[in-house]
Amino acid sequence: MSSQVVPPSNVPQHYASLLDNLPDIAWLKDAKGRYLAVNRAFAKLYQRPVEEILGKTDFDFLPRRQATLYARQDAQVMRTRCPAATKITCWRTGMAGWRRFGWKPS
Structure with a gap:
């Protein structure tokens, strides 16, 4: 796995650096659901290099449901512009946790 996040040109380096210094999984997506940046913890969970995740969507990695x-x-x-949190069970580890997400206009 890459030891450094190299974001696409439309993701400021400071966002990518911030994500990569978080111990929990973190990501940025565009309005079409494509990953613009992910941190090392995210790449480790998905068992893929960061570069292989960027530009793809959840449908490329997760069960369809x-x-x-x-x-x-x-x-x-994105529609309500209100952050949300959902309790989930990780498809890979079976561990329960929270999926927290929000929206920031570009």
């Missing part, structure tokens, strides 16, 4: 749920939640947050 989980990806559809995340796409709906993302769409609701």
